[in-house]
Amino acid sequence: MRRSWMALFLLLLGACTGPVRSTSVYESKAGATAETVASAVETARLAVQAAQDGDAYGRYLTQLLADAEKDADAAQGTFEGIQPPDRRADQLRDQLDELLGQATDTLTELRTLARRGRFAELAEPAAPLAGLAEELHAFAEAHA
Amino acid sequence: MAGRVLEAGLQLLDRQLVDRDGRLAGKVDDLELELPEGGGPPVVTAILAGPGALARRIGGRLGAGLEALASRLREGDDGRPARVSFAVVKRIGSAVELSVPRAELETNRLEAWTRDHLIAHLPGAGDAPE
Amino acid sequence: MKRLFAVALGILTAIGGFVDIGDIVANTETGARFGMSLAWVVVVGVVGICLFAEMAGRVATVSKRATFDLVRERLGARVALVNLVASLFITFLTLAAEIGGVALAIELATSVNYLLWVPIVAFCVWLVIWRVKFDLMENVFGLLGLALVVTAVALWRLDPDWGGLLHGATHPAVPQGEGHPSWWYFAIALLGAAMTPYEVFFFSSGAVEEGWSRADLVTNRLNVYIGFPLGGLLSLSLMAGATLFLEPRGIQPGHLSQVALPTALTLGKLGLAVLLVGFFAATFGAALETGLSCGYTIAQYFGFQWGKFVRPADAPRFHLVALVSIVLGAGLVLTTLDPITVTEYSIVLSAAALPLTYFPILVVANDPDYMGDKVNSRFSNALGSVYLLLLLVVAVATIPLMVLTKAGS
Numbered sequence: 001m002r003r004s005w006m007a008l009f010l011l012l013l014g015a016c017t018g019p020v021r022s023t024s025v026y027e028s029k030a031g032a033t034a035e036t037v038a039s040a041v042e043t044a045r046l047a048v049q050a051a052q053d054g055d056a057y058g059r060y061l062t063q064l065l066a067d068a069e070k071d072a073d074a075a076q077g078t079f080e081g082i083q084p085p086d087r088r089a090d091q092l093r094d095q096l097d098e099l100l101g102q103a104t105d106t107l108t109e110l111r112t113l114a115r116r117g118r119f120a121e122l123a124e125p126a127a128p129l130a131g132l133a134e135e136l137h138a139f140a141e142a143h144a
Numbered sequence: 145m146a147g148r149v150l151e152a153g154l155q156l157l158d159r160q161l162v163d164r165d166g167r168l169a170g171k172v173d174d175l176e177l178e179l180p181e182g183g184g185p186p187v188v189t190a191i192l193a194g195p196g197a198l199a200r201r202i203g204g205r206l207g208a209g210l211e212a213l214a215s216r217l218r219e220g221d222d223g224r225p226a227r228v229s230f231a232v233v234k235r236i237g238s239a240v241e242l243s244v245p246r247a248e249l250e251t252n253r254l255e256a257w258t259r260d261h262l263i264a265h266l267p268g269a270g271d272a273p274e
Numbered sequence: 275m276k277r278l279f280a281v282a283l284g285i286l287t288a289i290g291g292f293v294d295i296g297d298i299v300a301n302t303e304t305g306a307r308f309g310m311s312l313a314w315v316v317v318v319g320v321v322g323i324c325l326f327a328e329m330a331g332r333v334a335t336v337s338k339r340a341t342f343d344l345v346r347e348r349l350g351a352r353v354a355l356v357n358l359v360a361s362l363f364i365t366f367l368t369l370a371a372e373i374g375g376v377a378l379a380i381e382l383a384t385s386v387n388y389l390l391w392v393p394i395v396a397f398c399v400w401l402v403i404w405r406v407k408f409d410l411m412e413n414v415f416g417l418l419g420l421a422l423v424v425t426a427v428a429l430w431r432l433d434p435d436w437g438g439l440l441h442g443a444t445h446p447a448v449p450q451g452e453g454h455p456s457w458w459y460f461a462i463a464l465l466g467a468a469m470t471p472y473e474v475f476f477f478s479s480g481a482v483e484e485g486w487s488r489a490d491l492v493t494n495r496l497n498v499y500i501g502f503p504l505g506g507l508l509s510l511s512l513m514a515g516a517t518l519f520l521e522p523r524g525i526q527p528g529h530l531s532q533v534a535l536p537t538a539l540t541l542g543k544l545g546l547a548v549l550l551v552g553f554f555a556a557t558f559g560a561a562l563e564t565g566l567s568c569g570y571t572i573a574q575y576f577g578f579q580w581g582k583f584v585r586p587a588d589a590p591r592f593h594l595v596a597l598v599s600i601v602l603g604a605g606l607v608l609t610t611l612d613p614i615t616v617t618e619y620s621i622v623l624s625a626a627a628l629p630l631t632y633f634p635i636l637v638v639a640n641d642p643d644y645m646g647d648k649v650n651s652r653f654s655n656a657l658g659s660v661y662l663l664l665l666l667v668v669a670v671a672t673i674p675l676m677v678l679t680k681a682g683s
Contacts, residue, residue: 032683035524035526036526038524039523039524039525039526042523042524042525043525043532043535045523046523046525046535046539049539050538050539057543057546059383059384059385060382060531060534060538060546062385063381063382063385063529063531064531064532064535067528067529067531067532071528071529133523137524140524141451144451157350157351158346158347158350158351158354159347160339160343160347160577161577167579167584167588168573168577168578168579168580169577169578169579170576170577170578171346171576171577173351193577195576198351198576201351201352202351202352202355206355238337238339238643238644239339254591255578255579255590255591258590258591258594259587259590262590262594263586263587263590263593263594264587264590266404266586268404268405268586269585269586269587269590270585270586270587271585271586272585
């Protein structure tokens with residue numbers, strides 16, 4: 001009886017953390033990361049659009065942008081912590097890293113502007129978000 | 145209240161105790177039985193209530209844990225569970241109705257302690273619900 | 275006329291009080307990932323809660339005893355203890371989730387970090403439980419919760435392809451790119467959110483608190499059969515909003531700010547303000563209910579005096595349990611565990627505990643000793659048995675699915 005509980009516990013533990021042994025697992029984690037960051041980027045896009053339409057509270061928009069930035073940062077941080085098992089995974093990582101970097105930089109900039117109440121200036125830094133979202137979605141689809 | 149034959153398991157155990165004023169006074173956690181002198185079926189002489197009595201019925205490790213908790217909560221008495229003499233039982237219906245107010249029952253000790261040491265200190269404890 | 279007013283109030287309160295943080299999170303996350311393909315689960319859940327809430331209310335009204343109270347009598351101390359431990363654990367987790375939810379709602383309105391609000395929220399929850407009269411408490415938060423109707427208004431304003439939405443709802447299929455295990459896992463979560471155990475304890479204890487009698491049986495039925503389904507519609511409008519706004523963009527609503535997106539962007543500042551009131555009322559009301567339910571379940575198992583209908587000094591242990599539960603619940607949130615994550619776990623674990631909580635109700639509602647001539651009809655029993663079977667299957671499937679899908683990721 002006790003052994004089976006131990007087994008279940010270890011299974012759960014393994015499911016939560018752990019080094020990645022195969023490329024396909026690494027690939028799916030990369031895909032999941034891309035999905036999460038895409039979600040953050042899309043959220044930011046909506047927030048910027050709302051700012052331009054004058055639709056919502058500044059406080060709410062700031063919260064949205066801060067949440068998006070937090071999500072993207074967390075996803076990037078988790079992904080960075082995973083060791084790529086081989087060269088192909090290395091390539092995958094470089095590819096995603098570039099997208100992640102762009103995303104987090106843009107989101108940070110947007111959040112900073114919003115915190116200072118400069119909503120009118122959001123449009124320009126937010127311009128690359130559309131393309132970024134597309135690339136991230138495509139990456140996620142290809143590697144999910 | 146003399147001489148009523150009950151299926152103690154079905155009709156008495158785990159029933160709600162209600163005092164003279166309609167206040168809830170615990171559950172019938174266990175029964176104290178006495179074998180009459182001249183033979184015959186055992187007679188219920190008292191109702192036992194409180195964590196100590198319940199622990200014995202539940203048994204096992206859970207019961208032992210409950211017993212340990214109960215002995216911590218009792219204020220240094222002889223270590224037996226709270227006892228409600230069957231003499232104060234007025235009626236047995238859907239609940240077990242008693243003829244005394246709960247303040248007079250042994251089972252009320254913990255409740256009184258909680259009230260006096262904790263709840264009574266909070267403002268508004270004695271106010272009727274507004 | 276007064277009678278009509280009372281009935282209307284009861285129904286409106288039931289609608290507004292239906293949704294809590296679990297429903298908010300479950301329906302929005304499901305809509306964002308699976309569209310309307312799991313809408314049928316909400317229907318199943320609503321029918322289930324209607325069935326068992328009516329039963330629990332009837333039991334309390336006729337026997338004047340709350341359901342949990344009778345569980346120990348009917349099923350014995352040991353079985354009832356297992357029931358107590360499971361129910362208490364789930365209700366406590368839900369309480370923590372609701373307290374977190376209130377704090378998140380206030381954070382969204384004020385931009386002040388939610389952790390700072392937690393102690394204040396906990397104190398206010400306790401204060402209302404301590405001082406405010408039961409029906410006043412229920413009516414105020416129930417009616418304020420109606421503010422969530424704004425999600426339906428937003429939906430209507432969006433003028434969506436209703437046919438498409440309906441089609442998605444009536445043709446349940448796992449969307450492309452998603453796996454079957456995740457789909458079923460979310461189905462379980464939705465069911466757990468719709469049928470949370472505390473609702474039944476609270477409903478039956480509430481019937482005793484408000485002193486319902488046989489004359490109120492009809493009112494009980496109306497509240498449940500009209501109020502709860504309409505409340506379920508609010509859940510579905512959250513799901514639909516997420517389907518229309520979040521799913522096409524691949525947005526995963528892990529924050530309350532994202533949950534508010536469909537309404538905020540469709541109805542602007544005013545819509546958002548009303549939505550925040552709704553979030554606050556729904557979560558605060560549910561925090562009150564779960565806090566009280568912790569007290570109800572323990573008091574009703576051990577048999578000590580419970581209820582807000584007596585002075586606090588006459589129910590000291592009941593109030594102590596409620597107080598301690600609130601403090602511990604706030605403590606759990608203050609460990610900086612994400613309240614949304616706590617919510618997700620609470621609803622899934624609720625689903626796993628459902629057979630334990632609902633089975634005794636079915637047993638008690640059939641007992642002529644307590645119910646007299648108001649025992650269950652054959653139809654209620656048949657439907658109730660079907661549900662118990664379903665809930666048993668759900669309970670067995672929950673943990674394996676949780677492990678398999680890594681808690682739905």
